Amino acid sequence: MFDPYKIVLSNPQSYLCGISSGLLFLPTTVGGMIWGVAFLRQGWHIDYAEAVNRASMIPLGWVIGSPVLGYIADHFGRRKPVLFAGMALMLVCAVAILYLPPNSLPAYLPGFLFGFGSGAAMIPYSMIKEVNPDEVKGSATGAMNFIVFVMSAFAAPAAGWVLQNLAGGGDLTLDIFTKGGGSAVVVAIVLAAIIALFLKETGFAAKKAH
Numbered sequence: 001m002f003d004p005y006k007i008v009l010s011n012p013q014s015y016l017c018g019i020s021s022g023l024l025f026l027p028t029t030v031g032g033m034i035w036g037v038a039f040l041r042q043g044w045h046i047d048y049a050e051a052v053n054r055a056s057m058i059p060l061g062w063v064i065g066s067p068v069l070g071y072i073a074d075h076f077g078r079r080k081p082v083l084f085a086g087m088a089l090m091l092v093c094a095v096a097i098l099y100l101p102p103n104s105l106p107a108y109l110p111g112f113l114f115g116f117g118s119g120a121a122m123i124p125y126s127m128i129k130e131v132n133p134d135e136v137k138g139s140a141t142g143a144m145n146f147i148v149f150v151m152s153a154f155a156a157p158a159a160g161w162v163l164q165n166l167a168g169g170g171d172l173t174l175d176i177f178t179k180g181g182g183s184a185v186v187v188a189i190v191l192a193a194i195i196a197l198f199l200k201e202t203g204f205a206a207k208k209a210h
Contacts, residue, residue, distance in 0.1 A: 004135070004136040004138075004139035005136075005139055005142075005143060007132065007133065007136045007139075008128075008132055008136055008139050008140045008143045009143060011131060011132055013127075013128070013131040013132075013199065013200055014128055014131070014132065014140065014143060014144075015147070016195055016196075016198055016199050017124040017125075017127050017128035017131070017144060017199065018124070018128065018143065018144050018146075018147030018148060019147065019151075019192075019195055020083075020124055020192045020195040020196045020199065021121045021122075021123075021124040021125065021144065021147075021148050021192075022147055022148040022149075022150075022151035022152070023151070023188045023189070023191050023192035023195070024086075024087065024090070024118060024120065024121035024188070024189065024192045025118075025121050025148055025149075025151070025152055026151065026152060026155050026184075026185075026188045027090065027094060027114075027118065027185040027188055027189060028058055028059075028062060028114075028115065028118045028121075029152045029156075030152060030155050030156045030159050031159075031181060031184075031185045032055060032058040032059075032111070032114070032115070033055070033058065033059065034156055034159075035159065035160075035163075035177075035181055036051075036054075036055035036058065036111075037051045037052055037055045038172060038177075039177045039181065040054055040055065042171060042172045042173065042174075042177075043102070043172070043173065043174035043177045043178075044102040044103065044174065045102075050107075053108070054107060054108060054111055055111065056111075057108045057109075057111030057112040057114075057115060058111045058112075058114055058115035058118070059115060060112060060115060061111065061112040061113060061114060061115025061116035061117075061118070061119070062115040062116070062118055062119055063115075064115075064116060064119070065086070065115060065116035065117060065118065065119025065120070066119035066122045067119075068116075068119065069082050069085075069086055069119045069120050069122070069123065070119075070122060070123065070126070073123055073126070073203065074203075076203070076205060077203040077204040077205030077206070077208070078201060078203040078205050078206060079123050079126065079127055079199075079201060079202055079203045080196065080199060080201050080203075082120060082123060083120050083123045083124070083196055083199075084193065084196065085117075085120070086116075086117045086118065086119060086120020086121070086123070087117070087120060087189055087192060087193045087196070088117070089113060089114075089116065089117030090114055090117035090118055090120075090189050091186065091189045091190070093110050093111075093113050093114035093117065094114060094182075094185050094186055094189065095186065096110055097110050097111070097114065098177075098178050098182035098185070098186075099178065099182070102174070124144070124196075124199070125141060125144055126202070127199060127200075127202050128140045128141070128143070128144045129141060130202035131200055131202060159180075159181060159184065162180045162181075162184070163176060163177070163180045163181060166179060166180045
């Protein structure tokens with residue numbers, strides 16, 4: 001049972017795929033889906049139903065962005081340019097949501113585009129299979145999921161701890177969300193991009209070029 005994982009986990013590219021994807025998941029799973037409603041409710045003072053509707057745009061964008069970005073990566077035969085494009089879209093949307101005045105953008109568009117860009121987090125799932133031998137591709141996907149969701153499991157309570165400490169037992173304000181959660185979201189995306197620089201291109205176009 002453990003032999004395939006020895007192969008996968010002895011490959012440094014496996015860790016790069018897992019960590020870069022895990023960092024891209026954090027802004028959506030922890031930032032958007034766990035703290036998104038609280039951010040809109042307590043930071044922007046939006047009523048609960050509307051906050052839920054706006055936060056739901058992130059997973060909706062994800063649902064559409066994942067297959068679209070995956071198709072584009074397959075069509076052009078390159079993974080990394082599409083991965084970086086998704087990261088760039090996430091970063092622009094995150095900065096707009098966090099630092100522009102509340103309600104200065106269309107209500108549902110920023111969250112949808114943020115989720116759409118985060119669909120790029122699925123591309124390293126293909127890459128980890130492509131950088132490992134055929135006989136361990138299933139195990140590679142399992143290792144990938146393990147790395148990604150271990151990161152989310154630890155980041156979720158850590159984010160809550162940071163926000164509560166910044167609040168000092170008081171209410172969570174827009175300033176606290178921006179300083180605590182907002183800066184963490186931006187840092188996660190930037191770190192994911194830096195790590196992705198060291199990923200090997202696995203698309204068919206890159207293989208033909210060599």
